[in-house]
Amino acid sequence: MGELARYLVLAALLFGIGLAGVLTRRNAIVVLIGIELMLNAANLNFIAFWRHGPHPEALTGVMFVLFAIAIAAAEAAVGLALVIAVYRHYRTTNLDQIEEMKG
């Protein structure tokens, strides 16, 4: 396995773990942690491709990841605020018990 491929495999496995958590866990906050793991797997891919790409001096991958980290921080803040607001309303963060809008 090449230098690049092993980082890509690591990112794919990390994405898979995050996806499994998002699909199976009930606690909204744990689901958010899973989403963050998936986002980080994408960032790892960006950095690996930047490092092993043809023009590492252009710094595009680094810039993309920096902006992605900033946006992920904003997403985490808003997501956790939403979880707290939902908790105020339903007194639970269990996703299976929040079913008022179920069709």
Added chain:
Amino acid sequence: MDIAFLITAAAILAGAAGAMAARNVVHCALCGVVSFAGLAVAFLQLRAEFVGFAQLLVYVGAVAILIVVALLLTRNFEAMHEALAFRPWTLGLAIALLVSGAVVSAILGSGLTGRAPSSAPVPAVKEIGDLLMTRYVVALEVVGVLLTVALIGAALVALREDGPAQRAKPGERGPVEGRPED
């Protein structure tokens, strides 16, 4: 280098698996921190040092604290040891295995070989700053606005104490009517 990669990968994957599998939500958050820190180390190994330290600051610092505070505020401690913490978990696990298996087999089958990375220079912080102030200045401004909006929005969403508090049993109309849906 090889040993370092193996250790980092093991820490990342073990942390992630622990974060997704632990019953106790506090343990989930702490395992997530291990995974985020391992990713910072992986970024450092890939010579993206600024990104590695940004990852350390933002994830291990800010996001982990946010998660722990949210756990505290939602007082999940009675539900910490929920007997059945998983939804139809075989289905979710099968889908996740399918996705990551497909991606891994695609990577291994692609014959992908990157350029030898040793020749490339390590980017200095000065170069990143120059780029942020020249080529990416619009994106930088937009991110600044986005972070401000997210800060205000998060505070507004989380700090709804207006009106007679403690209304809204789950059956009634909720306190969400004042908020534009998005």
